[in-house]
Amino acid sequence: MNILVTGGAGYIGSHVVEELQKSGFTPIVYDNFSTGHEAAVPDEVQLVEGDIHDVRFAKHIMEQFKIDAVIHFAASSLVGESMTDPAKYYFNNVEGSLHLLEAMRGAGVDRMVFSSTAAVYGEPEAVPITEDSRLAPTNVYGRTKLAIEGMLADYDHAYDMRYVALRYFNAAGASPTRDIGEDHSPESHLIPLILKTAQGVRKQVSIFGTDYPTADGTCVRDYIHVCDLAKAHVLALKHLLSGGSSRVYNLGSENGFSVRQMIDSAKKVTGVDFPVVEEERRAGDPAVLIASSAKIREELGWEPQHSSVDEVISTAWKWHKGHPHGYCG
Ligand code: UFG
Secondary structure (H helix, E strand, O other), X not given: OEEEEEOOOOHHHHHHHHHHHHOOOEEEEEEOOOOOOHHHOOOOOEEEEOOOOOHHHHHHHHHHOOOOEEEEOOOOOOHHHHXXXXXXXXXXXXXXXXXXXXXXXXXOOOXXXXXXXXXXXXXXXXXXXXXOOOOEOOOHHHHHHHHHHHHHHHHHHHHOOEEEEEEEOEEEXXXXXXXXXXXXXXXXXHHHHHHHHHHOOOOOEEEEOOOOOOOOOOOEEOEEEHHHHHHHHHHHHHHHHOOOOOEEEEEOOOOOEEHHHHHHHHHHHHOOOOOEEEEOOOOOOOOEOOEOOHHHHHHHOOXXXXXXXXXXXXXXXXXXXXXXXXHHO
16 A cells, blocks of 8 residues: 655654555655655655645645555654744644645545644643643644644544544654664754764753752653654554544653653763753743553554663664764764
8 A cells, every 4th residue: 555654754754664664555755855864765665855735746646656545744843943933833734734635635535644742732730641631732833733633633524534643752762673863953852962962973961950840850751762653653554544533642652751861871871971961941841741652552552662761762872873963974
């Protein structure tokens, strides 16, 4: 079966492409390379340079490749940037998704797996966070993803467009089998920043806030290995292709680790005692985000297998060591 992967040259998209191939699907990557990397797409995978805003072209590609379903990653995803440039996020994420849905409707493609985020919850009332928790995003990025989830529910209701929205917690790690990894520009994520420091590409790691109401005063997050995320996308796809109804699922490891714990683990895995400085809190960071992933475990049989902190950091470290400047070198 042919699966269009928008944003398939990005971090999570490229790992899902690998998993689709392993599972016998044929991925077709659709990416405008605004943040994706051509080197992240294997030679044997069909790569189409295109924009989700281009409804006619996207529809044409879906018809040409007889697409059975879409996995939609293409989006802007930097929380901080979303606050200073909301127009970019409403345009790329909300309007872009609307255009993609219209292309799908035009081409008669009626199944989508959607890349959503734990940012739709905002500051949680309780942890672990279940899918029926309060939806109160504290940043524009989360608001755009929530708006798209609403759009999908409406398209399902009115046009029978079935979807699975996957709300990721902190995606991390890299493929142990393929030369792909996490490379954002600018980089704002904790693990790549730590590993760039361990390599000497950056001078020090900043801890944003040491006065949170957590055991060691630093923020706690749920780090989920990108290969475990990838497996969940294939399960979601199979669910839809076998006639399953629309669903929303959290994807997390259900374990929380503080910023200090991640730094200590990275020092152990890399063997490098890099400099760390304590700084003020970063605006908009909730103290603790931990998922309940019980729903997708029970309904689709998903089981994370690679999300121990050591495996997350060691697979990311292997990629970073080979790519000190990301895909550019
Ligand atoms: N942090 C630091 N120093 C840094 C970078 C990050 O202390 O240099 C801290 C942050 O304050 C936060 C934790 O490390 O407490 C993780 O930060 P990340 O930027 O790696 O990830 P976030 O938890 O902020 O965000 C991630 C995704 C978002 C998604 C969110 C959902 O990047 O896209 O999870 O929970 F919306």
